[in-house]
Amino acid sequence: MTGPSLLGDVSVTHNWERASSVYCCRSQHFCRPRELRYGHGQLSPDLASKWVTLDRDEATNAFLENCLAGHLGPRLLDICKLAPLRILRWYFSATDANALLGRGEMFVLSSDQAQRLLGAGTSGVLLDIGAGAGHTTSELAQLFDQVVATEVSGPMVTKLEARGFPVLQGSDLSGLQDLAALHGIALGEGGLVDCIALMNVLDRCDRPLSLLEEIRERLKPDGRLLLAVVLPFRPFVENGIFHLQPSEQLNLSRNAIFEYAMEEIWLSVLKPMGFHLQAVARVPYLCKGDLFANVYVLDDAIFVLSRA
Numbered sequence: 001m002t003g004p005s006l007l008g009d010v011s012v013t014h015n016w017e018r019a020s021s022v023y024c025c026r027s028q029h030f031c032r033p034r035e036l037r038y039g040h041g042q043l044s045p046d047l048a049s050k051w052v053t054l055d056r057d058e059a060t061n062a063f064l065e066n067c068l069a070g071h072l073g074p075r076l077l078d079i080c081k082l083a084p085l086r087i088l089r090w091y092f093s094a095t096d097a098n099a100l101l102g103r104g105e106m107f108v109l110s111s112d113q114a115q116r117l118l119g120a121g122t123s124g125v126l127l128d129i130g131a132g133a134g135h136t137t138s139e140l141a142q143l144f145d146q147v148v149a150t151e152v153s154g155p156m157v158t159k160l161e162a163r164g165f166p167v168l169q170g171s172d173l174s175g176l177q178d179l180a181a182l183h184g185i186a187l188g189e190g191g192l193v194d195c196i197a198l199m200n201v202l203d204r205c206d207r208p209l210s211l212l213e214e215i216r217e218r219l220k221p222d223g224r225l226l227l228a229v230v231l232p233f234r235p236f237v238e239n240g241i242f243h244l245q246p247s248e249q250l251n252l253s254r255n256a257i258f259e260y261a262m263e264e265i266w267l268s269v270l271k272p273m274g275f276h277l278q279a280v281a282r283v284p285y286l287c288k289g290d291l292f293a294n295v296y297v298l299d300d301a302i303f304v305l306s307r308a
Contacts, residue, residue: 016068023293036284059110105288111142124194130201203235231261279304
């Protein structure tokens with residue numbers, strides 16, 4: 001199947017919702033925005049009782065419309081970025097190259113969707129681990145008093161700082177308290193926070209089990225973890241231009257259907273690590289596309305967890 005025309009589909013400009021320009025990376029076929037999946041099949045009582053049905057809200061539609069509008073300008077911009085991208089990919093990771101060129105904008109959750117999952121009364125300090133360019137961070141920041149971010153990629157750190165977020169570069173959280181103090185952010189005793197967001201990081205970090213353990217210890221007694229993870233779970237770690245397997249393996253099925261993969265990561269990883277399930281949902285993980293597809297999509301499981 002071929003992708004859209006280099007100059008875009010004229011019909012998309014006037015009726016983007018009918019365009020089959022969303023490419024599902026798992027099934028490898030195109031679909032329409034109305035076919036994006038938020039529901040579920042058969043689930044265990046544990047997960048079914050905590051399910052929150054989300055939908056394609058105004059913020060999601062705005063992101064999709066921006067990607068699918070099919071205007072001439074953005075398509076020409078994609079063409080202009082092709083040569084620099086190919087050159088950068090010889091020397092930089094995909095994450096760094098995308099940040100340098102302003103490509104690959106992501107959409108996971110809107111602030112309204114996050115509010116439905118977390119409930120009323122969200123406040124305090126949010127720690128967003130692996131915040132990327134800050135698109136999702138900006139949505140979540142609307143629900144909290146103060147935000148601190150971490151990010152490994154140097155070019156992504158620059159983008160986060162441009163958005164006004166205090167950023168700790170690297171995967172080590174030991175400098176978190178010093179950074180918070182520098183920006184007048186009051187953490188709890190021992191550097192504890194009210195909420196931690198881990199949005200599509202677990203399958204791209206070298207030590208996911210150690211990270212989850214540290215996150216659990218960083219939460220206040222009533223704190224919560226907002227976890228987004230692509231399922232089925234297929235991890236790799238960027239090391240420059242190379243993709244490596246993580247040193248800690250979760251041993252989850254790479255080819256399970258979505259519902260089984262949700263059950264598996266909950267029963268095999270999250271519950272044994274001492275997390276309590278407060279809410280669970282499914283959302284499309286959207287990425288602004290290129291000349292092949294206007295939008296790429298994967299299936300995200302969203303877990304709201306607290307310390308058991």
